[in-house]
Amino acid sequence: MSSLLQRLLAAQDKAEVLVQALPWIREFAGQTIVVKYGGNAMVNDELKQAFVHDIMFFHHVGLKPVVVHGGGPQINSMLKRLGIESEFRGGLRVTTPEAMEVVRMVLAGQVQRELVSLINQDAPYAVGMSGEDAGLLKGRKRYIDIDGQKVDLGQVGDVHEVNPASLHDLIDNGRIPVVSTIAMDIEGDGILNVNADTAAAAIASALGANKLLMLTDVEGLYLDWPNKDSLVSEINASELAELLPKLDAGMKPKMEAALHAIDAGVQAAHIIDGRMAHSMLLEIFTDAGVGTRVTKDEK
Ligand SMILES: Nc1ncnc2c1ncn2[C@@H]1O[C@H](COP(=O)(O)OP(=O)(O)O)[C@@H](O)[C@H]1O
Ligand SMILES: CC(=O)N[C@@H](CCC(=O)OP(=O)(O)O)C(=O)O
Secondary structure, eight states, X not given: OOHHHHHHHHHHHHHHHHHHHHHHHHHHTTOEEEEEEOGGGOOSHHHHHHHHHHHHHHHHTTXXXXXXEOOHHHHHXXXXXXXOOOOEETTEEOBOHHHHHHHHHHIXXXXXXXXXXXXXXXXXXXXEEETTGGGOEEEEEEEEEETTEEEEEEEEEEEEEEOTHHHHHHHHTTOEEEXXXXXXXXXXXXXXXXXXXXXXXXXXXXXXXXEEEEEESSSSOBTTTTOGGGBOSEEEHHHXXXXXXXXXXXXXXXXXXXXXHHHTTOSEEEEEETTSTTHHHHHHHSSSOOSEEEEOOOO
16 A cells, blocks of 8 residues: 555544544533543553643533542552551541641642643643632541441541532633642531542532543443453443442442432543543543443433
8 A cells, every 4th residue: 555545544534533523522512521530540641641631622622621630649659658657448548637738738739730730831721729729628527337337537528518619710711620629627627638539529510510520540330340341331320329339449439429420410420541541532522432421310
């Protein structure tokens, strides 16, 4: 095959992809999309760059992305460096006052700063916020139930109230908010460590977002983890509610969050593999779709 013909065929493939994206771009333009970027998906610089390109793509085709970031592994390594013990119970970090200082420092001072600066290298749209800013996230101490026992997790919170006014201001001005998930404690004068999936779902609900995308380090939801044949591409709210008690630690807060968002009116929540470059674009703008889509029950 001549090289000219090869080039033409490759160009045609690209045109095909663009044409395929058109109906989705038309459908989603103007919609708010909350993207939860998990710490486990921030594997290397190339992937972070691909994430930033996808966010910019969303922005430029008229979607309104809001980034809510995690940073569990990054917090772990800082705690380790500082010699502070940390354990997880039910997928949540037991957070002592000492650990809370590190959580805030790593999320708002390191991970958020890095993402904001990466996005702003493309164009100066990103604005970092902590849930503490402008009353964005107000929380209440969260306890969990383990074998019938109420377990105290320290400074861990559930979102009680979201004040999305500051996010609306930013979005309306063409900005891309990048949110760290620390909440003000409404019952005290302290702060709370909120799981980033939980916070992303609460923010998506409060914004009336159309979609919640959750980038993680697995292909999607497995019905029978870790059986690799049990990956599910679509599941509705009732099916997920039934599955929830059987899920393992990491997936539990994530799927609870997805369900919460759907119940609150978000049209779909997608669990996507953040280790695959441009997985968000594939999920949103192509017919192929990757990952797991959680939808409302059919009426
Ligand atoms: N049913 C399941 N399907 C997919 N992953 C699961 C399941 N149960 C447990 N997991 C684990 O959950 C992990 C993702 O959750 P987590 O580590 O909290 O991610 P993130 O930091 O992105 O929020 C996966 O890497 C996997 O090990
Ligand atoms: C209470 C709780 O567990 N908070 C999390 C907050 C960060 C987070 O959720 O990060 P990922 O999305 O990367 O897991 C933590 O301390 O690790």
